[in-house]
Amino acid sequence: MRKPLILLTNDDGINAPGLRASLSVAKEFGEVVVVAPDSPQSAKGHAITISDPIRLKKVDVFEGVEAYECSGTPVDCVKLAKHVVLKNRQADLCISGINHGSNASINILYSGTVSAAMEASLEGIPSIALSLLDFAWTADFRQARPFLKLIVRKVLEKGLPNCNLINVNIPKLTTAQIKGIKVCRQSDSRWEEEFHEAKDPRGVPYYWMGGDFAATDMAEDTDMWALKNGYISIVPSGHDLTKYDAIDQLNEVTFA
Numbered sequence: 001m002r003k004p005l006i007l008l009t010n011d012d013g014i015n016a017p018g019l020r021a022s023l024s025v026a027k028e029f030g031e032v033v034v035v036a037p038d039s040p041q042s043a044k045g046h047a048i049t050i051s052d053p054i055r056l057k058k059v060d061v062f063e064g065v066e067a068y069e070c071s072g073t074p075v076d077c078v079k080l081a082k083h084v085v086l087k088n089r090q091a092d093l094c095i096s097g098i099n100h101g102s103n104a105s106i107n108i109l110y111s112g113t114v115s116a117a118m119e120a121s122l123e124g125i126p127s128i129a130l131s132l133l134d135f136a137w138t139a140d141f142r143q144a145r146p147f148l149k150l151i152v153r154k155v156l157e158k159g160l161p162n163c164n165l166i167n168v169n170i171p172k173l174t175t176a177q178i179k180g181i182k183v184c185r186q187s188d189s190r191w192e193e194e195f196h197e198a199k200d201p202r203g204v205p206y207y208w209m210g211g212d213f214a215a216t217d218m219a220e221d222t223d224m225w226a227l228k229n230g231y232i233s234i235v236p237s238g239h240d241l242t243k244y245d246a247i248d249q250l251n252e253v254t255f256a
């Protein structure tokens with residue numbers, strides 16, 4: 001039996017320690033091809049590059065692993081992987097991350113990590129977005145390793161029924177402290193944002209976004225509850241944003 005082909009990408013850039021962490025797990029399961037941004041691309045969501053050239057450069061940074069750095073967004077990386085790097089080869093799995101920082105709750109909408117996995121899932125590739133709740137460049141990704149191996153093994157063995165994408169978030173805890181894995185819905189919490197206004201050296205005002213994440217939906221079936229209570233959260237997701245339960249009402253009430 002041939003080894004599974006695993007496409008690896010992220011949004012923190014090809015040099016991010018989180019990518020090395022997922023690469024070391026992925027290598028145990030199959031042939032890995034890395035296509036990742038050449039610079040940090042966090043919070044780029046599902047952006048694609050259509051008005052600028054995109055550069056793709058083969059790099060020798062991971063021993064024995066075919067790897068490319070790309071000047072585009074995380075979704076550009078997946079598109080180039082499909083059309084230029086893998087061509088007629090279909091990946092058996094896409095792993096995006098491990099991201100430095102949470103992509104729980106509605107952060108799934110802003111996340112380049114999740115969007116890269118989403119793009120691969122659009123192509124029918126079972127995809128795993130991985131994030132650790134630690135923004136530090138020096139974050140300890142080893143603690144989650146046994147759980148990551150379990151998740152990758154299960155997805156390769158059994159596939160992802162009724163979805164092609166799972167959004168996995170990992171609490172900042174030791175292996176022993178992590179209680180296990182919970183399949184959840186995404187919490188409906190929000191950012192409380194504020195824009196700091198300042199002036200540049202020429203006296204022209206500019207704005208810098210800041211803020212805190214408000215855990216307003218901590219119900220027991222949410223990813224944020226699971227993470228707060230020591231579990232790895234797994235949210236099944238997908239690209240179809242239709243609210244099916246609203247179709248009848250819109251037909252019968254609003255547009256009747």
Ligand code: MN
Binds near residue numbers: 011012042043099113
């Ligand atoms: Mn990131």
